[in-house]
Amino acid sequence: MNPKRKQRLMVVLFLLAGAGATVALTLLALNENLNLFYPPDQIVSGEAPTQTRIRAGGMVMAGSVARQANGLDVSFVLTDYEGSDFEVRYSGILPDLFREGQGILVQGQLGSDGVFKADEVLAKHDENYMPPELADMHRPAAPGGDAE
Amino acid sequence: MTLKELWHRLGSPRWFYRISGPLAWVLGILALVLLVSGSVWGLAFAPPDYQQGNSFRIIYIHVPTAIVAQSAYMLMGVAGAILLVWRMKMADMVLAATVPFGMTMTALALFTGAVWGKPTWGAWWVWDARTTSMLVLLFLYFGLYALRQAIPRQETAGRACAVLAVVGVINIPIIKYSVDWWLTLHQGATFRLTEAPAMPPEMWIPLAVNVLGLYCFFGANLVGRLRAEIVRREARTAWVRALAAGELQTAREVSEDEVLRMGPGPGAGR
Structure with missing residues (x-):
């Protein structure tokens, strides 16, 4: 490679490294704010701000979903299966994928009593896709987790 | 042909134009076959998901387009670097020809x-x-498209786009690892190089077929656009003029032939 090209190659590499470092440092500085939601342990430990609109996420704990007899009010517990969980109250229509054991995102306010008042519920799904018959074989015991 | 020879030949628009005619066709036909079979298989025959039912089938369009969109950008980054270092004019044409498809x-x-x-x-x-x-x-992609239109001098426009393309490559690993680095609503990667896909073969094979098909479509589109770009940029060179004159000659012969065979055209007898 002739010296001129070598020099230009160095310039390109320098450009890439410089821009890369800038972006990396910016993202690192913003790291906490780039998370879309607070996981259950941050909600429980009080790291998440109260009285302001935030998003929280977790898995719906089995057996925790309680619906009002006549109305749309529903309450359930979100957990990380590692000892942190909190109660969510919501009034409205739940997404189709909402079920026990499902990852769920809620948006709303965390009260000082530790109860999360949600005004929006989003369902998270994972990258494990399977046909209904296979899912039946895989997890026959998962309540509400199998195909309808 | 050694690697070095190939490298030098790839830099020649004329050589590329000569060999690439059939390439576009081969890639195009492959793309058609793969995309049609992958889509029909995925949309009609693959089993539905146990949770999402049929709405999961949009994966057969969503994942291929997202993968090819990022690959196209990587190609532009490489072309941009080659243009900046080696000043190869073919690299600028690749850069220009990739933008519309990647953007789409x-x-x-x-x-x-x-x-x-x-x-x-x-x-x-x-x-x-x-x-x-x-x-x-x-x-x-919008920026790359606009930048080229905004700078009238071709060489300057090419270098400006190359810098933007190279710097923008930083976004690709961010897209790829965003679901691992941060908490997101979007699920993790469907395909990983190191692990088996997290779904049964009757679900991922049609997806892989569609990904391959879309790569072929991208290749066909790129070759086609490159050929057009070559003819446009090299319009003043002797070989393109000869090519155009030759085609004009053939076209004339064909139409004369048709006139002779079919007699007076429609409308002549009215």
């Missing part, structure tokens, strides 16, 4: 993602790290 694929990936998000997540759009970085990719 990015827009399609975002659109199909929104259509998928509504029934499964419950929202068309969520500002999580994956969706936002993909939107940044679309804006980078």
Whole structure:
């Protein structure tokens, strides 16, 4: 490679490294704010701000979903299966994928009593896709987790 | 042909034009066969998902477009670096020819993602790290497209686009790892190089077929656009003039032939 090209190659590499470092440092500085939601342990430990609109996420704990007899009010517990969980109250229509054991995102306010008042519920799904018959074989015991 | 020879030949628009005619056809036919079979298989015959039912089938469009959108950008980054270092004019043509297809694929990936998000997540759009970085990719494509139009001098425009393309490559690992680095609503990667896909073969094979098909379509589109770009940029060279004159000659012969065979054209007898 002739010296001129070598020099230009160095310039390109320098450009890439410089821009890369800038972006990396910016993202690192913003790291906490780039998370879309607070996981259950941050909600429980009080790291998440109260009285302001935030998003929280977790898995719906089995057996925790309680619906009002006549109305749309529903309450359930979100957990990380590692000892942190909190109660969510919501009034409205739940997404189709909402079920026990499902990852769920809620948006709303965390009260000082530790109860999360949600005004929006989003369902998270994972990258494990399977046909209904296979899912039946895989997890026959998962309540509400199998195909309808 | 050694690697070095190939490298030098790739730099020659004339050589590329001569050998690439059949290439576009081969890639185009492959793309048609793969995309039709992959889509029919995926959309009609693959089993539905145990949770999402049929709405999961949009994966057969969403994932291929997202993968090709990012690959196209990587190609532009490499072409940009080659242009900046070696000043190869073919690299600038590759850069220019990739933008429209990559832009379309990015827009399609975002659109199909929104259509998928509504029934499964419950929202068309969520500002999580994956969706936002993909939107940044679309804006980078817009920027590359606009930058080339904005600078009249071809050489300057090429270098400016090359710098933008090279710097923008930083966004690609961010898109790829956004779902691992941060908490997002978007699920993890469907295909990983090191692990088996997290779904049975009757679900992922049609997806892989569609990914391959879309790569072929991208290749065919790129070759076609490159050929057009070569003829446009080299219009003043002797070989393109000879080519044009030759085609004109053939066209004339063909039409004369037809006139002779078919007699007076329609309308002549009225």
